[in-house]
Amino acid sequence: MRKELDKVYDPKQVEDRTYQFWLDGNYFHAKVDPKKEPYTIVIPPPNITGQLHMGHALDETLQDILIRWRRMQGRSALWLPGTDHASIATEAKIVEAMKKEGLTKEGIGREEFMKRAWAWKEKYGGRIVEQLKKLGSSCDWERERFTLDEGCSEAVKEVFVRLYEKGLIYRGERIINWCPHCKTSISDAEVEYEEQAGHFWHINYPIVGTDQYLQIATTRPETMLGDTAVAVHPEDERYQHLIGKKVLLPIVNKEIPIIADSYVEMEFGTGVVKITPAHDPNDFEVGLRHNLPVINVMNDDATINQNGGKFQGMDRYECRKAIVKELEELGLLVKVQEHNHNVGECYRCSTTVEPTISKQWFVKMEPLAKPAIQAVQKGETKFVPERFDKIYYHWMENIKDWCISRQLWWGHRIPAWYCDECGEVIVSKHTPGECPKCHSKKLTQDPDTLDTWFSSALWPFSTLGWPQQTPELKYFYPTNTLVTGYDIIFFWVARMIFSGIEHMGKSPFDTVLIHGLVRDAQGRKMSKSLGNGIDPLEICDQYGADALRFTLATGNAPGHDMRFSDDKVKASRNFANKLWNAARFIMMNLSDDVKEGELPQNLNIEDRWVLSKFNSLVKEVTDNLEKFELGIAVQKLYDFIWDILCDWYIELTKSRLSQGGETGLAAQKILVYVMSNTLKLLHPFMPFITEEIWQALPHEGESIMISQWPVYDENLCFEEEEEDFEKVMDAIRAVRNRRAEMNVPPSKKAHVYIVTQDKEVFQQGEPFFVRLASAASVEVGDSFQMDTAVQVVTDAARIFIPMDELIDKEKELARLAKEKESALKDIDMISRKLANEGFVAKAPAAVVQGEKAKLQRHKERLAKIEESIAAFK
Structure with a gap:
């Protein structure tokens, strides 16, 4: 039995249930499959101290769009999630909590402190992961990693020892940046x-x-x-x-x-x-x-x-x-x-x-930076937009040795020991038993930990099992796309590139997609001090995760900041409602024997038009996604769904659906075909509502997220019919606009006479003028004679509508006369105010400018009224 859609779309009733359905189906899990091409994204690991903010929401939304799209294209799409231990931030929180108990790090000792730190991580560290799930993030949670987990820790020690043995890590006294607060x-x-x-x-x-x-x-x-x-x-x-x-x-x-x-x-x-x-x-x-x-x-x-x-x-x-x-x-x-x-x-x-001068551990950067610069120069890794490669080059070409030691306890402890007897330094992956120089067993490990970015620099390969040569590492590395903000190029992107080349022999990703910041409605950066931060979870609770995702994707252009406002989210929610109502209409008019992907043999002109439009949409959206033009892609989807499908095609088919028979069944099949496949194109952007509707429509398969991505079909390219039908549409729009200008209500019917060279096309379109342009009847011919008629001209036709069928001439002239009198009064009043030198001198410039703008608007209004009056004479 076919599922019914509720009268109103309620995200709260859909989202958690749908996400659990995806988890139960194990649809997020990516397998090593030689028959499939892999596609990999590693998540920029949020700090375990983190609370989801709008920057996270944008970053995760863009990644999820790409991963869902590639998954539907049939690739083994891995979105590898995880969190970062965030040494400074996490330790600060734990120390602050201990302070309330009257305790200090030094007072309880390192071992006890680390127990507390791990307990804190277990309690709070998973919070942001649960928040990511609220957004609909389709990460492979079976592969979730943590920068301090056993595998990542093994990779960190391996890298440290390798670089030390190559002379690329050294300990020495140099000027470093010291934070007196974080110490x-x-x-x-x-x-x-x-x-x-x-x-x-x-x-x-x-x-x-x-x-x-x-x-x-x-x-x-x-x-x-x-x-x-x-x-x-x-x-x-x-x-x-x-x-x-x-x-x-x-x-x-x-x-x-x-x-x-x-x-x-x-x-x-x-x-x-x-x-x-x-x-x-x-x-x-x-x-x-x-x-x-x-x-x-x-x-x-x-x-x-x-x-x-x-x-x-x-x-x-x-x-x-x-x-x-x-x-x-x-x-x-x-x-x-x-x-x-x-x-x-x-x-x-x-x-x-x-x-401050300090003895610290450093990475010698010049030998590592050179091949990392060449990788971008050769195109092995490219930045989108391209201009960010200049920032990358500037930083890498002027790079200084990297201070990697931190005076903290939470983190990867430096794998170096000092002999208490002779001062020998021993660097090893394993705790040494004795000093290799004097054989003393009195060894002390360096108390410092490594910079958090040292471990996250290894993220694209440590998370796949390196230094073990795992099947996952061989299949999913190098990864494909890194999605991140422009404020993290130095911290993370550059370090991943030189680490990947040094330890894997290949750059860790082929593309770095750089996005901007999410600013408030006034264009200000969101911050605690301004109090203008917006909680993404509150937006999800109020409007739904799909509305938030759609808002973040709409208007998004690589590298550019975007403004966020409630009005934009409301518009996205309204779009979701429009889609829901369209789907409900289709289902209410659906026969039980209509199946997904079924097209009728005989197509009307409007059928060919919508199928051709949809076919072009498939090609364009896919091309846009290939170029990382996600904002352009989603805008095209919005325009197609709102204008082409809902406002036009559904309206065009209503009479056919009520008529039934073969023409009604054909309309049903096309509506299901277009809606079902459009939902697939929209799914990466709005996964919850598309899944819910798709499950209710005739479909094959378990979930929309593992259905096949639509592909361009030459057989659905009806360019000539599309062009012909748009001539009819232009004429209908023109008639509707003219009636609106004359304040003619849609209920008032009038005969429509069309002069055109495309007679056959307009004759096919006659029913649409009746339905959509309030035509009492339609005649198509070479010429028509009438005394008084409203004329509407388009590129393909001249349209005549008898004046007396549209309006009562005397009443309309009386109404226009009143409007003219009102406009003249407004013009006179503002003109006198602006002629007053005292007002102009004393009033703020903005007020004076506002009055001038009002005067101009009233003059334009008067001109339109006079045009309308002239049309009656």
């Missing part, structure tokens, strides 16, 4: 720069043995406590005589050398710079060239340490104020200039980052 190092890519209002403090450094000074300018006076030199350019004639002499470092009262280095810009400021190797990356390089001491003056929390003398214990900004005050008292503060400059902030907590 860990972070990589260059994790620093976000924001322009802030600051100052340049100009300070005199006394030249030893003279009464002269060298003036330097700095934005961070507190770092002068760690100065070990001042530098000038070797070709700067102003200072050549001072090179090799010394200055007295103010407050610290220590002599430091004046050195020459081409790093100094002669034209900038005074041409003299202070050199603080422990707290500035450029100064560090200068220090290496000149063998300068490196003095770190800060603790991990950005307070001054013992090297800061009397300032020890002060916060860095408190110290800054104290130093500036003392310099002023000593008469060494020359001036203070306001200065806007970019300040680095931690991408996690927005704390100002402190460049």
Whole structure:
């Protein structure tokens, strides 16, 4: 017995039930099948701390569209899901929870802390996965991975050891970015720069043995406590005589050398710079060239340490104020200039980052970056849109060594041990029993963990079983499409590319589809501070997941930001309702013997038109998806369903359906064929409603999501008939528009006379003028004579409608006269207001402009009224 559709579509009654139906059918699972071509997407793993936001919703919707489409095309489509352990964010949450209990990490110890961390992950880590399911995400949940699971952890250790043995991972002292709040190092890519209002403090450094000074300018006076030199350019004639002499470092009262280095810009400021190797990356390089001491003056929390003398214990900004005050008292503060400059902030907590000398683990990037650049240059991996490859090249060509160690406990612990006796460093996948150098068994593992991005860089192959050579790895790698936002190219995309090439010999994906941000209705970035964030789950609850997905796909263009508003979601919900009502109409007029995919032998002109239109739609939507033009594809589907199928073809068939017989049965078959196949095209975008309707229509197979994607059929290409029928449609539209302009109600019928060279075409279309253009009757001929008639002209026809059949001339003239009088009054009133000099001078410009616009609208209205009056004379 055929399933009936409810009177009103209620997503709440459909979505959870349908998703469970898909899970029960195991339709999301992708198998290794040599007979099928694979198609793979690995999900950008959301943090286990994450709560679904609109950026996630967009990212997952785009991936699901692609994976559902490829699955329907018959490919073994794997969408591999998983979550990221998110070292900094997760540890911060656990520490915060412990703080409420009066506990600290150090107090409970590493082992107990890790127990708590895993318990936290089990409790909260699956939340975002359940939220993804609410969107309809068709991930292969059987293959779900976690960056800290056993397999991924094995891959991380393998990679670390391999790179270390190749000399591409090393441990050394370098300037790193230190977050005083998170109390860990972070990589260059994790620093976000924001322009802030600051100052340049100009300070005199006394030249030893003279009464002269060298003036330097700095934005961070507190770092002068760690100065070990001042530098000038070797070709700067102003200072050549001072090179090799010394200055007295103010407050610290220590002599430091004046050195020459081409790093100094002669034209900038005074041409003299202070050199603080422990707290500035450029100064560090200068220090290496000149063998300068490196003095770190800060603790991990950005307070001054013992090297800061009397300032020890002060916060860095408190110290800054104290130093500036003392310099002023000593008469060494020359001036203070306001200065806007970019300040680095931690991408996690927005704390100002402190460049600090530190012993850390690094990846040597230049040898890894070169083949990764070539992979994009050769087209092995392409960016969509293409312009993002320039950002990629810029970052990769200027890349610095990657600091991969983090001062955290939650994460992959660095597989390095230190011999307590001789200091030997042992890097191994397994815990060593003794030191290979002195055979001591007193070994201590490095306490640090690896940067979260180190493990996620391996995601496309570690999730498929590497370093084991699994059948899945061989079949599904390289993956096909990576879908991600443009803000993550450095963090993740670049690192996956060079990791894939280094360890697998191939780039991990052929295409990187870059999408923009979802902004609010005013175009602002969604943020907690603005309070303009929108919860996708609330939207799903209110309007349905399909409405949210359709909204995110509509108007979406690769690389471009999009605006989100309630009005857009409402429009998507209305579209779903339109589709539902159309399906219900079809089913209410359906015979039991109509089957899916069945077409009648005898086709009317309107049948050929809709089939030809649908056939073109198949080709265009498929082409758009191939080019990742998802927004264009969904707009074409919207236009076809709303305009072609609902507003035209269903209306055209109503008389045939009521008439019954062979013509009625033919209409039924075409309606089922077009609706069923259109649902397939729409399914990747709106999976829930399409499944529900498809199950109710005549169909073969278990689920729409594993049905065959429609393909272009040369036999359904009726270009000539399509063109002919659109001549009839143009004429019907023109008549309807003219009647609307004249305020003629649809209930008032009138005879229609058509002069055209396409007589046969318009004769076939006569019933449609009666049904859709309120025609009492239709005559098609070479010419017609009548005294007063409304004329409507299209490219293919001239249409005459007797005037007296449309309106009562006297009544209409009286009505138009009243409208004209009203328009003239409005024009007079606004004209007098704009002629008032006082009003124009005092009113805001926007108000004056608004009045001018109103005046123009009333003048245009008057012109139309006068045209209508003239038509009666």
